[in-house]
Amino acid sequence: MFAVEVRDHVMIAHSFKGDLFGPAQALHGATFVIDAAFLAESLDANGVVIDIGRAHQALKEVLESLNYKNLDEVPEFSGINTTTEFLTKHVHDHLAQAARDNRLGRPGPELAAIRVTISESHVARAWYEAAI
Numbered sequence: 508m509f510a511v512e513v514r515d516h517v518m519i520a521h522s523f524k525g526d527l528f529g530p531a532q533a534l535h536g537a538t539f540v541i542d543a544a545f546l547a548e549s550l551d552a553n554g555v556v557i558d559i560g561r562a563h564q565a566l567k568e569v570l571e572s573l574n575y576k577n578l579d580e581v582p583e584f585s586g587i588n589t590t591t592e593f594l595t596k597h598v599h600d601h602l603a604q605a606a607r608d609n610r611l612g613r614p615g616p617e618l619a620a621i622r623v624t625i626s627e628s629h630v631a632r633a634w635y636e637a638a639i
C-alpha cells in the first residue's frame with residue numbers, strides 16, 4: 508500500500524464530562540497536531556497517491572471549522588466529549604466525503620483508505636483509519 512501523509516495543527520478549547528477525565532473536566536486548551544494519510548494500492552498516471560498540495564488544502568479546509576474554537580460551543584458537538592479519538596473520526600469523515608465527491612484530485616474509488624492521527628501532546632496520540 509502506498510501512502511502520502513500531510514500535517515497541520517489546530518488550537519482549540521474544550522471540557523469533558525465524566526470522572527474519568529479528572530482535571531480535564533474543566534475547560535482547557537490544546538494544540539492538536541493532525542496527520543492525514545491517504546492510502547492507495549497503486550499510483551496514478553502522474554506517479555502519485557494524491558497531489559500533496561491538494562491533500563494539504565483538503566486537511567486545512569476541514570480544520571478551519573475547529574481552529575480557535577471552544578468546541579463546547581460548537582452546536583454540532585453539543586453533549587459530546589470531543590476527545591482526541593472522536594476528533595480523528597470527525598476529520599476522517601470530512602476527508603472521506605471530499606474523496607467521494609472527487610474534490611481531492613483523485614477519484615474516491617482509487618483511494619483505498621484514509622488514516623487520521625491526532626497528537627494531543629508529545630506523549631499521546633490517537634488515530635482512526637477506514638476505507639473510503
Ligand SMILES: Nc1nc2c(c(=O)[nH]1)N=C([C@H](O)[C@H](O)COP(=O)(O)OP(=O)(O)OP(=O)(O)O)CN2
Pocket residue numbers: 528529530531537589590591592627
Ligand atoms: N482517551 C483519551 N483520554 C484523554 C483524552 C482524550 O482525548 N482521549 N483527553 C484528555 C485531556 O483532554 C488532556 O489532553 C489531558 O488531560 P489530563 O487530565 O492532563 O490527562 P492525563 O490522563 O494524561 O493525566 P492525569 O494523570 O489523568 O491527570 C485526558 N484523557
